[in-house]
Amino acid sequence: MSVSEGSGAGRTDDPGHPGRAAAGAPSVPVLDERVTHCRACPRLVAWREQVAREGRRAYTGWDYWARPVPGFGPDDARLLVIGLAPAAHGGNRTGRMFTGDRSGDVLYAGLHQVGLTSRPDATDVHDGLRLYGVRVTAPVHCAPPANKPTPAERDTCRPWLAGELRLLRPTLRAVVVLGAFGWQATLPALAAGGWTVPRPRPVFAHGAHTTLAATDGGADLELFGCYHVSQRNTFTGRLTPAMLTDVLGRAATAAGLTTP
Numbered sequence: 707m708s709v710s711e712g713s714g715a716g717r718t719d720d721p722g723h724p725g726r727a728a729a730g731a732p733s734v735p736v737l738d739e740r741v742t743h744c745r746a747c748p749r750l751v752a753w754r755e756q757v758a759r760e761g762r763r764a765y766t767g768w769d770y771w772a773r774p775v776p777g778f779g780p781d782d783a784r785l786l787v788i789g790l791a792p793a794a795h796g797g798n799r800t801g802r803m804f805t806g807d808r809s810g811d812v813l814y815a816g817l818h819q820v821g822l823t824s825r826p827d828a829t830d831v832h833d834g835l836r837l838y839g840v841r842v843t844a845p846v847h848c849a850p851p852a853n854k855p856t857p858a859e860r861d862t863c864r865p866w867l868a869g870e871l872r873l874l875r876p877t878l879r880a881v882v883v884l885g886a887f888g889w890q891a892t893l894p895a896l897a898a899g900g901w902t903v904p905r906p907r908p909v910f911a912h913g914a915h916t917t918l919a920a921t922d923g924g925a926d927l928e929l930f931g932c933y934h935v936s937q938r939n940t941f942t943g944r945l946t947p948a949m950l951t952d953v954l955g956r957a958a959t960a961a962g963l964t965t966p
């Protein structure tokens with residue numbers, strides 16, 4: 707693929723590309739399409755493609771996606787769930803957020819429990835999963851080595867999330883951030899997307915809840931923190947299914963998707 711193909715705003719391997727391409731995106735579907743062409747982080751581009759070449763025995767025969775994974779869900783979502791980054795053999799394999807890995811199984815089971823999905827699991831893009839009023843995304847769109855993007859990669863990718871928030875703003879009423887990394891990455895994107903983030907910044911905690919006022923007098927945004935649905939948290943019991951559905955349920959109610 708050419709470095710300028712599908713960019714919407716110049717070379718896709720330029721660190722300034724996400725900012726230009728996201729700012730100019732007129733709709734969520736256009737933004738989603740542009741994300742998939744991004745090559746702004748050399749380390750992550752190399753890793754996502756290396757993982758795809760080497761694969762994993764359990765996924766022999768899979769044609770890995772090996773590109774940035776866009777957000778998943780309706781473009782008029784009232785609730786946004788923000789994770790960390792796609793998993794090497796999850797979203798990086800299937801091309802859809804939280805799809806094809808254990809973390810996704812936990813997340814979608816929780817969303818299904820509160821009535822926001824058509825089914826409780828996510829295996830591949832042809833599984834028929836539909837999200838009702840909720841969208842799932844990440845502050846870093848490429849799978850990072852050891853699930854750890856660098857601060858520079860987080861900052862380079864931020865305009866995609868800021869653009870997604872800006873475009874969702876007419877309908878968006880609540881956000882759930884999974885984990886402290888996502889929380890730190892999301893706060894500046896929320897400020898860029900049109901909400902006032904207090905100083906000092908709200909501190910991440912499981913169950914944290916803060917109301918952010920819109921900078922233009924529009925609707926407030928209800929911000930919730932939740933431990934990440936990683937195996938490290940769910941296998942150890944740090945995050946139980948009940949804890950997850952409690953936060954998702956509160957956020958769904960705050961977003962007007964469910965009644966208490």
Ligand code: SF4
Nearest residue numbers: 744746747774848863
């Ligand atoms: S992590 Fe984000 S900014 Fe970096 S290459 Fe992937 S999509 Fe582009």
